[in-house]
Amino acid sequence: FRQVEHPAAICTxxxxxxxxxxxxxxxxxxxxxxxxxxxxxxxxxxxxARGIDASAILRQKMDFIVVDTAQEAEIDLTGATRRDIRGLARRYSDRLPPEWHALNQLVQWADGDAKWPRIASDHPAYFYTIRASDTPDATLVNMLLSELSPKDIRQLYICHKEAFYAAYRGWTDTKRAYVVDFLTREYVADKAGAREALFGHDAPLEEPKPVREDMITRVGPWGAVRR
Structure with a gap:
């Protein structure tokens, strides 16, 4: 980041x-x-941030964290709906990581049901709670944030394809299937609307290939890495 008041390089x-x-x-x-x-x-x-449904965005991030936990617990996510994922969250709340609980507190505050939670920068949930502001570096910032909050698979897919596919190769078959289904059903169906809802002013302009086609091209139809 060169053209800012306090320049720095961030090494991944x-x-x-x-x-x-x-x-x-x-x-x-x-x-x-x-x-x-x-x-x-x-x-x-x-x-x-103005013009977005903050609670909905945070709840979706929480769902992705539940999916990550379900993968570790070897829970089958085949055909899982948003309602199913939130049922798993209630059922396994004691096994969910600090990120989920902090975001849950933030959602409760946003809905007017709790006091403001203190989520400092050393908290694992911190980078899930922020987004790029309206600057010329917004695209680069969103790439950086996606690496710092990798369980948010939608942001990772939209903002940092290389990191997304690197993560995809390490997921179980059940998480791969869930992610492909989610992105196909809820992102590709309205890419422009989804980007506007998530990022507003700095919505990425790239029009990616269809998710299934893109994944097959990069990692093979069954997740095998092409070398």
């Missing part, structure tokens, strides 16, 4: 020494990355 792998820029951070330096984004006005809280 090992931090590269000697770059011709004042500051260099790795993704594991969450507090420093968060401070950099805030100092430069590159992000905004989802619950304070």
């Amino acid at each position: 792998g090992d931090v590269v020494p000697g770059l011709p820029i004042a500051y260099t951070f790795g993704l594991d330096q969450r507090n420093k990355v968060a401070k950099f984004l805030d100092l430069n006005g590159l992000v905004e809280p989802i619950v304070k």
